[in-house]
Amino acid sequence: MTRGERGLFGLATHIGIIGSSGHYHYALAGEREIEDAVICAVAPGSADEDMSRLTAALSAASVSPKQYDDYREMLDREDLNVVAVNPQFHLNSEVTTEALSRAIPVLCEKPLAIDLESLDRVRQAQLQSKAGLGMMLALRYDARFYTARQLVASGAIGEPALGYSQKSYKLGTRPPFYCTRETFGGLIPWIGIHAIDWFRWISGIEYTAVIGHHANVHAPQYGEMEDTAACLFELANGGSAVMSFDYLRPAGAETHGDDRLRLIGSAGCLDISGAGLTLTDPDGTRSIDPVSPPHGLLADFAMSLADKDHRCLISTEDALRVTEISLLAREAADNGCRVLLSQTGGR
Amino acid sequence: MTRGERGLFGLATHIGIIGSSGHYHYALAGEREIEDAVICAVAPGSADEDMSRLTAALSAASVSPKQYDDYREMLDREDLNVVAVNPQFHLNSEVTTEALSRAIPVLCEKPLAIDLESLDRVRQAQLQSKAGLGMMLALRYDARFYTARQLVASGAIGEPALGYSQKSYKLGTRPPFYCTRETFGGLIPWIGIHAIDWFRWISGIEYTAVIGHHANVHAPQYGEMEDTAACLFELANGGSAVMSFDYLRPAGAETHGDDRLRLIGSAGCLDISGAGLTLTDPDGTRSIDPVSPPHGLLADFAMSLADKDHRCLISTEDALRVTEISLLAREAADNGCRVLLSQTGGR
Numbered sequence: 001m002t003r004g005e006r007g008l009f010g011l012a013t014h015i016g017i018i019g020s021s022g023h024y025h026y027a028l029a030g031e032r033e034i035e036d037a038v039i040c041a042v043a044p045g046s047a048d049e050d051m052s053r054l055t056a057a058l059s060a061a062s063v064s065p066k067q068y069d070d071y072r073e074m075l076d077r078e079d080l081n082v083v084a085v086n087p088q089f090h091l092n093s094e095v096t097t098e099a100l101s102r103a104i105p106v107l108c109e110k111p112l113a114i115d116l117e118s119l120d121r122v123r124q125a126q127l128q129s130k131a132g133l134g135m136m137l138a139l140r141y142d143a144r145f146y147t148a149r150q151l152v153a154s155g156a157i158g159e160p161a162l163g164y165s166q167k168s169y170k171l172g173t174r175p176p177f178y179c180t181r182e183t184f185g186g187l188i189p190w191i192g193i194h195a196i197d198w199f200r201w202i203s204g205i206e207y208t209a210v211i212g213h214h215a216n217v218h219a220p221q222y223g224e225m226e227d228t229a230a231c232l233f234e235l236a237n238g239g240s241a242v243m244s245f246d247y248l249r250p251a252g253a254e255t256h257g258d259d260r261l262r263l264i265g266s267a268g269c270l271d272i273s274g275a276g277l278t279l280t281d282p283d284g285t286r287s288i289d290p291v292s293p294p295h296g297l298l299a300d301f302a303m304s305l306a307d308k309d310h311r312c313l314i315s316t317e318d319a320l321r322v323t324e325i326s327l328l329a330r331e332a333a334d335n336g337c338r339v340l341l342s343q344t345g346g347r
Numbered sequence: 348m349t350r351g352e353r354g355l356f357g358l359a360t361h362i363g364i365i366g367s368s369g370h371y372h373y374a375l376a377g378e379r380e381i382e383d384a385v386i387c388a389v390a391p392g393s394a395d396e397d398m399s400r401l402t403a404a405l406s407a408a409s410v411s412p413k414q415y416d417d418y419r420e421m422l423d424r425e426d427l428n429v430v431a432v433n434p435q436f437h438l439n440s441e442v443t444t445e446a447l448s449r450a451i452p453v454l455c456e457k458p459l460a461i462d463l464e465s466l467d468r469v470r471q472a473q474l475q476s477k478a479g480l481g482m483m484l485a486l487r488y489d490a491r492f493y494t495a496r497q498l499v500a501s502g503a504i505g506e507p508a509l510g511y512s513q514k515s516y517k518l519g520t521r522p523p524f525y526c527t528r529e530t531f532g533g534l535i536p537w538i539g540i541h542a543i544d545w546f547r548w549i550s551g552i553e554y555t556a557v558i559g560h561h562a563n564v565h566a567p568q569y570g571e572m573e574d575t576a577a578c579l580f581e582l583a584n585g586g587s588a589v590m591s592f593d594y595l596r597p598a599g600a601e602t603h604g605d606d607r608l609r610l611i612g613s614a615g616c617l618d619i620s621g622a623g624l625t626l627t628d629p630d631g632t633r634s635i636d637p638v639s640p641p642h643g644l645l646a647d648f649a650m651s652l653a654d655k656d657h658r659c660l661i662s663t664e665d666a667l668r669v670t671e672i673s674l675l676a677r678e679a680a681d682n683g684c685r686v687l688l689s690q691t692g693g694r
Binding site: 158159161162163164166168209211212213214215216217218227228229230231232234237238239240241242243244246248249250251252253254262264265266267268269273280281282283284285336337338 | 505506508509510511513515556558559560561562563564565574575576577578579581584585586587588589590591593595596597598599600601609611612613614615616620627628629630631632683684685
């Protein structure tokens with residue numbers, strides 16, 4: 001990777017943003033991190049999308065991209081090096097497929113798709129174009145989770161065998177598209193996907209089967225949106241992972257989210273809770289100072305596009321696979337059945 | 348309840364102990380707590396049972412009960428007010444049934460049985476004799492869990508909808524009977540039963556179905572004994588509970604066990620971890636000082652025998668039901684299937 005006066009790609013890095021319903025702020029952070037990067041164009045993912053939050057964020061950052069009404073027109077006209085995709089969640093796959101079919105690299109909000117059929121279209125578009133495809137699995141860039149991954153890879157807890165992962169958020173006020181499965185996709189692929197991904201990534205152990213349960217227990221105003229979900233994954237080495245996801249975090253809690261991980265193995269146990277990361281091993285329990293990864297999410301992805309030797313923390317293969325696993329976990333919860341997860345990718 | 352010079356039963360409380368493979372120390376604690384109580388007789392649950400730890404504990408407490416080789420002879424000859432039953436786990440049901448059939452009240456180690464058929468025999472013996480039947484679900488007497496129950500019952504977190512429970516222990520060195528399902532019974536009914544019980548008791552919400560997974564991943568020397576297990580329970584209100592149980596706690600950890608509970612509801616969240624109990628609600632997060640229950644496990648049970656108006660923390664119905672649920676959870680894990688849990692007791 002070379003960074004210099006001419007930026008990452010040997011010229012100014014042109015970033016586009018499609019949609020404002022997800023985590024567009026990773027694109028803003030990327031623009032700040034990558035020298036000579038510029039957010040040059042934005043468009044809604046659909047005509048009815050509320051773009052006001054993105055517009056305000058761009059304005060606050062003194063960024064003035066060209067505005068398009070139709071993202072397809074933007075993709076056709078602009079010479080983009082990377083496009084950040086975060087429309088209403090049900091449009092992730094369609095927008096991503098459109099960009100990939102034009103050979104434009106995509107950093108997509110998770111999940112890549114809210115059904116297996118459109119996920120297959122994304123997979124095919126990526127295979128055909130060979131354009132880079134990343135996903136906003138931001139917890140991999142969280143210093144606690146990144147450091148946990150390094151610790152486990154270094155053998156700090158031996159071979160992992162059991163764990164718990166938690167995602168809990170304040171509900172606050174959500175846009176209307178959260179109210180139907182058709183547009184929201186479900187709590188497991190929207191929220192749970194982070195925990196499903198980090199557990200697999202940090203442990204290094206594959207899932208072989210999943211069972212789940214989800215419901216809207218206390219948020220009737222959000223219709224079909226689940227406010228609670230739980231999964232049990234069987235691991236390839238015989239172990240297990242349990243997870244819980246919810247929108248029940250009290251409004252009075254200090255932080256918006258409450259992410260937790262406990263991972264125990266043959267030689268130790270890791271815990272992430274609050275700001276802390278602790279390790280228990282034969283020498284006792286101690287706090288570990290989390291170390292941040294060298295690059296942010298969009299910059300890391302952009303670097304992997306510019307330099308084939310640079311490995312992005314999230315591979316295209318992982319992005320596709322973890323989306324698929326999340327959709328199969330949702331299927332397990334919908335049907336009250338155990339779903340086998342092949343380890344070959346695809347199905 | 349009256350306690351006085353003549354003790355709980357209007358005369359000295361005669362306690363017997365059968366077996367030394369479980370938590371006989373609750374009988375010792377009961378003897379200390381109940382005025383005029385005396386451990387007057389002990390016997391092994393089987394001829395091959397190692398009684399040395401119990402013998403040493405009795406000696407250290409300067410207690411000198413009569414020693415029997417055959418517990419049936421002891422039950423026939425002694426005039427016992429209560430017998431504490433903790434033989435090798437597969438004998439819990441048989442010993443309990445023998446005592447109940449003589450109308451002797453039993454405080455049994457958990458689980459009451461390691462298969463549903465012998466659990467039914469315990470149930471029938473209790474129905475016929477009407478003798479009291481309690482179980483060593485000691486976590487109900489732990490100040491953190493007891494206080495959590497009071498908080499939830501008082502509405503502190505609204506209606507519970509999701510949670511996680513954890514039991515984790517150091518493996519250390521276990522007796523040979525842990526090595527086979529036939530004598531050990533399984534990690535879920537031996538260890539998991541505590542969490543299965545406390546979650547149901549504290550939340551006040553019934554389980555409707557369970558799925559599970561268990562395996563021996565890192566303890567091959569213990570043969571059929573699982574060292575990891577996980578359960579997912581569906582709750583009657585649509586919510587979920589996930590649990591993990593293990594024998595993987597590192598030898599260097601500060602405490603032998605690591606019990607945790609997280610329970611979130613419509614108006615707040617409770618957390619038990621380490622020595623602490625915390626409550627998060629619209630006013631923020633704060634520590635709660637745990638309050639101990641007024642009586643210990645054996646004393647509480649003995650008081651319920653002496654005074655029909657005294658309610659033991661663990662009812663006979665709960666002891667039978669939570670054993671049944673644990674055995675069905677083990678069945679779910681054995682077969683990789685979802686097991687429905689009727690809410691009527693029995694099956």
